[in-house]
Amino acid sequence: MLYESVVQPWLFRLDAERAHEEVSGALALLASLPGGAHALAALTGASETGWVKSLEKDVFGVRFPNPVGLAAGFDKDGRLVPILPALGFGFLEIGSVTLEPQPGNPQPRLFRIPESRALLNRMGFNSEGARAVARRLASQDKCRVPLGINLGLNKDTPRAQAPAAYARAFRILAAHGDYFVVNVSSPNTPGLRDLQNAADLTAILAEIQDANAAKKPVLVKLSPDLAPEDFDAAVAVADKFARGLVVSNTTLARDGVDAAWSQEAGGLSGAPLKDRADALLRRARALTKLPIIGVGGIASTEDARLRLDAGADLVQLYTGLVYGGPRAVRDILIGLARETPLFNGR
Numbered sequence: 577m578l579y580e581s582v583v584q585p586w587l588f589r590l591d592a593e594r595a596h597e598e599v600s601g602a603l604a605l606l607a608s609l610p611g612g613a614h615a616l617a618a619l620t621g622a623s624e625t626g627w628v629k630s631l632e633k634d635v636f637g638v639r640f641p642n643p644v645g646l647a648a649g650f651d652k653d654g655r656l657v658p659i660l661p662a663l664g665f666g667f668l669e670i671g672s673v674t675l676e677p678q679p680g681n682p683q684p685r686l687f688r689i690p691e692s693r694a695l696l697n698r699m700g701f702n703s704e705g706a707r708a709v710a711r712r713l714a715s716q717d718k719c720r721v722p723l724g725i726n727l728g729l730n731k732d733t734p735r736a737q738a739p740a741a742y743a744r745a746f747r748i749l750a751a752h753g754d755y756f757v758v759n760v761s762s763p764n765t766p767g768l769r770d771l772q773n774a775a776d777l778t779a780i781l782a783e784i785q786d787a788n789a790a791k792k793p794v795l796v797k798l799s800p801d802l803a804p805e806d807f808d809a810a811v812a813v814a815d816k817f818a819r820g821l822v823v824s825n826t827t828l829a830r831d832g833v834d835a836a837w838s839q840e841a842g843g844l845s846g847a848p849l850k851d852r853a854d855a856l857l858r859r860a861r862a863l864t865k866l867p868i869i870g871v872g873g874i875a876s877t878e879d880a881r882l883r884l885d886a887g888a889d890l891v892q893l894y895t896g897l898v899y900g901g902p903r904a905v906r907d908i909l910i911g912l913a914r915e916t917p918l919f920n921g922r
């Protein structure tokens with residue numbers, strides 16, 4: 577197909593962040609054209625999956641057209657909300673959004689590792705900030721699929737002010753999301769992952785829930801690098817104060833990639849994260865009945881099926897989209913639908 581033979585080789589010759597900007601720019605342009613989303617859905621084959629009712633499901637009180645979503649970090653500022661459903665996604669998670677705008681880390685900060693089907697990033701929460709994102713979402717049509725909003729923390733927010741900062745960002749964005757994720761697991765903001773301890777996490781979730789009059793589902797996204805007892809403690813806090821989990825974020829481990837990458841700071845995603853994210857999903861599932869979004873290394877129907885069978889209610893991908901291209905979600909969905917009895921009966 578044209579994508580594999582022409583577009584991806586061209587994109588992969590560009591710096592990884594520049595390639596992401598080119599793709600985002602093209603998608604934003606399409607979104608601005610009348611019929612653009614329809615054209616993209618036809619081109620990617622996503623329109624073939626719209627009728628697959630067998631993949632619909634209700635999770636934390638929200639109806640999802642299918643269980644395959646976009647992971648946080650691809651559309652940090654919610655610019656592509658009108659167009660991304662045309663790739664077949666059953667839901668989108670935008671962000672991380674920080675309370676105040678901030679530029680993130682200096683470039684280069686995103687790297688491809690094609691031989692490992694992996695990415696390494698240390699973006700550091702580049703975000704337009706909660707108010708700008710809320711304004712944008714308010715000015716757009718409502719997202720065609722459920723919209724999650726992932727909340728991050730500004731780099732210069734002192735630890736003691738973290739609960740208030742998350743809660744303020746939540747308040748500003750609350751009307752615009754169908755679910756929210758407290759991201760305390762990015763490895764690229766110094767000290768952030770320390771907030772996964774029971775006391776800090778409880779304080780953050782309690783303050784958000786105080787601001788949550790509409791009872792929107794609030795989830796917690798965990799790191800794959802927590803010690804087992806800390807992971808279990810964080811799950812226990814979520815069990816009390818949250819409505820779900822996202823397992824997991826990127827890892828500081830460098831298993832599955834060339835040793836030279838140990839010199840480069842940042843979080844690793846994609847295929848090398850798959851087994852770890854899968855194992856953590858199983859661990860979380862054994863500890864709680866909360867809904868869980870499984871994420872990390874999912875790139876095919878088999879990956880998605882395995883994670884769903886292991887107890888994930890929904891799954892997400894980011895890196896799999898970079899390597900799999902615009903038909904990746906459609907291919908996963910067609911495969912999933914084939915395995916379900918309703919589809920087989922047609």
Ligand SMILES: Cc1cc2nc3c(=O)[nH]c(=O)nc-3n(C[C@H](O)[C@H](O)[C@H](O)COP(=O)(O)O)c2cc1C
Pocket residue numbers: 647648649650652671672686695697699701726728759762797824825826844845846847849871872873874892893894895896
């Ligand atoms: C470039 C990049 C930026 C990301 N930014 C965020 C972010 O802002 N917030 C967040 O919670 N996760 C972020 N992630 C992590 C993803 O949401 C996901 O948890 C992780 O990449 C594992 O999934 P994957 O293997 O399908 O990519 C980012 C990932 C990448 C590759």
